[in-house]
Amino acid sequence: MPLFSVILPAHNAEKTLAATLVSLARQTCDDWEAIVLDDGSTDRTGRIATAFARVETRVRVVRLSGLGPSRARNLGAAEACGQFLAFLDGDDLWVPEKLAVSAATLRASPGVDGVFGRVAFFDGDPAHARTESRVRPGRLALRDLIGENPVCTMSNLVVRASSFRAVGGFDETLRHSEDLECLIRLVASGAFVTGLDRRLVHYRTSPFGLSADLSAMHAGWRRAVETAMKADADLRAREVRAAEAAHLRYLARRALRVNTPAGTALRLSMRGLAASPAAFFAPLDRGVPTLAAALLEPLMPTALRRRLARL
Known part of the structure; x- marks a missing residue:
């Protein structure tokens, strides 16, 4: 039985999948299997994954018919044989020590159910x-x-397979914030998840794809927060408003970086300020540049607008 099962859903990821798979192959911990879930791709994603699996026998490819990330990940987890599940999207990259560092913590601390890094x-x-x-x-x-x-x-x-299965995996009715909603149920169940203060992942930002659909992202976030409120009756309305302000600020910053209609960032910023001005401006080095860029968006070149959103 491998120590890790890597669950890798991919949909039309031909431009990025090869680099993702190379980052997997370069792991300093070699005790892993990987399940690539080609979820209804119409480009070369399946061929790239299959070619890689011919060379790297720890990789197997499962073809799906566009079931969405939640269903794909759940099916991958059901196929997994490893003690730990490590999720990897088809456009992200791992540092070579990602699995080794995770294994060291999880093995040394049996009471820890999951780990993550910077x-x-x-x-x-x-x-x-x-x-x-x-x-x-x-x-x-x-x-x-x-x-x-x-x-x-x-x-x-990275999470213990037993802990992930105990909470039922991902909510397959969600296409946005399904990862957050699953994490909320995991933590609410009593699972001990802790952070490691070192860079483990490179996340590729894109003006396209799921992460560019801001209204759907916010609706998914609201569903996830509802799960949190049901799990913890002590969460106060003020805390939820503050969290929503921070989330709307994040969406406004994203609107400044991607191809959204003019005024989207300002509308999101105004909603965030209405929810909680204090939370929107905390910290100031995020809140102030976000609002300034949203207000000045019509007058600024695209490059400057995106630069402000990255501060």
Whole structure:
């Protein structure tokens, strides 16, 4: 039985999948299997995955018919044989030590159910990250998740297979924030998830795809927060409003970076300010540039607008 099962859903990822698979093959820990789920791709995704699997026998390819990321990941987890599940999206990259560092923590601490690290966000070249997430020590709490979720992406999470299965996997009715909603149920179940203060993942940003659909992202976030409120009756309305302000600020910053209609960033910023001005401006080095860029968006060149959104 392998130590890790890597679950890798991919849909029309021909431009990025090869690099993702290479980052997997370069892992310093070699005790893994990988399940690539080609979810109804109409490009060369399936051929790239199949060619890689011919060379790397630890990889197997499963073809699906466009079931969506939640269903694809659940099917991959059902096929998995490993003690730990490591999720990897078809456009993200792992640092070579990702699995080794995760294994060291999980083996040394049997009471830890899941781990994640820092995420570097990049556009074209992963060597030139534009920003990086932060990880604070200690146990991940529901309040952390509904705020600026420090896990950021499923490509960052390694979890014990038994813990993942105990909460029923991903909600297959969700196409956005399904990762956050699953994490909320995992933490609410009592699972101990903790951050490692080192860069483990490179996250590729894109103006296209699921992560560019801002209204759907917000609706998915609301569903995830509803799950959190049901799980923790102590979550106060003020905390939820503050979390929503931070989330709307994040969406406004994303609107400035991707191809959205003029005024989208300002509308999102205004909604965030209405939810909680204090939370929208905390910290100031994010809130102020976001609002300034949203207000000045019609007058600014695209490059400057995106640069402000990255501050």
